[in-house]
Amino acid sequence: MNAHEYATQANGSFALPDTCFKIKSLMEDESSTIEDFANLISVDPSLTSRLLQIANSAIYSFPGEISTISRAITIIGTQAIYNMMLVDVAGTAFKHFSNQAIDLKRFWRMSVFCGLATKNLAIKAGIRDIERLFVAGLLQNFGELIVASISPDLAQDCEKYSAEHLPWDLQKERLGFTYTDVSAELLKIWQIPEKIILPIRHYNQASSNEINKDVKVLYLASRLALVDSHPEEFSYDESIDESLCNALKISSDDLTNAASFASTEAENILNIMNVKFFTRK
Incomplete structure (x- = not known):
């Protein structure tokens, strides 16, 4: 199976709620009013x-x-x-695909941490619309849950990464693509705005390609999340591309502060999303 086939199968199991499409339709209609949005949302307590x-x-x-x-x-x-609705949908979708094939506590922590760190670094980099970058950070590794649900043995193989065999490299070796490729394909099927999909699709190539700030910020946040979850295996000095920091005018103190903010607030966000951790048997 390729990334698109995984995404298509996942979409058949869990589709984006109609309300998201209706909100998007209102956003695209210039005659829509605040009352139109409020009426649509308020029917669902x-x-x-x-x-x-x-x-x-x-x-x-x-x-x-x-x-x-x-x-x-x-x-x-x-x-x-x-974007808030997407956060809510993410919590529901994550739980829908949760299974015992991977370390769910690590998955949840990394996803929420990455979203928070992305938001914080986006502010430092002078990027507008930071909420969508929180969503991009949160959803960037959604493909891991999808692969774990459909091909648990492959997902377990991909979880055996290390400093010598980085996660995205191991995924390409075992799957032929990365988890972020699956995430991007599913979000495309769900008609999520391209501004959210683009950094997810390209951030692992941020060091080699001249791409926009969104991509670079998500790259840095994903590396902070990796170090946060595996401090015994990874370090900031070895995981962070200094040239990207320079391009964004982000200092080492900014990285430290972003990691501290994400670490502190991750538990609050997990509680909002009603996360229940399940460890593997």
């Missing part, structure tokens, strides 16, 4: 509650409480509302 919880979380760090959908839309905009 669970979604309303979750979105307000996320709006008041460390992901966005707004001063004061956001207590209504209309206020949330007014303050942070429709794109942020859409």
Whole structure:
């Protein structure tokens, strides 16, 4: 199977909710009003509650409480509302594909840490629309769960990475593609905006290609997440490409602060997403 075939099979098992497509349709309609968005979201009490919880979380760090959908839309905009929905969908999709083939606690921690670190570094790099970069960081390794669900033996092989045999290199060797390729293919099927898909599809080539800031930031955040989860195996000095930091004007202190922020806030975000860890038997 190739990356697209894995994504297609996953989509047949878990499709993006209709509400996401409806929100996207409203975003593309210039005549849409805040009331249109609020009416669509408010018919789902669970979604309303979750979105307000996320709006008041460390992901966005707004001063004061956001207590209504209309206020949330007014303050942070429709794109942020859409991104919040993707965060909520991610939690549901992650749990849908969760299985005993891989270390789920490590997977969850790395995914959420990467999203938070990406957001923090994006601010330092002067990138706008940091919410979509949190989503990109969160979803970049979603393909691992898909492969683990469909081909558990292969996923277990790919989990045996080390400093000498890096994760993405091992994935290419065993699968012929990386987990991020599967993630990008599924998000394309789900019609997720290209601005979210592009950094996921290309960040592992950030060191060799002249690509935009989004790609470089996600590359750095993914390496911070790897070091955070395996400090005994990986180090910042060996994992971080200094030339990318220089290009983004990100200092070693900025990297340390991003890692500290992600580490501190990861547990809060995991709680919001109602994560229950399962260890392998």
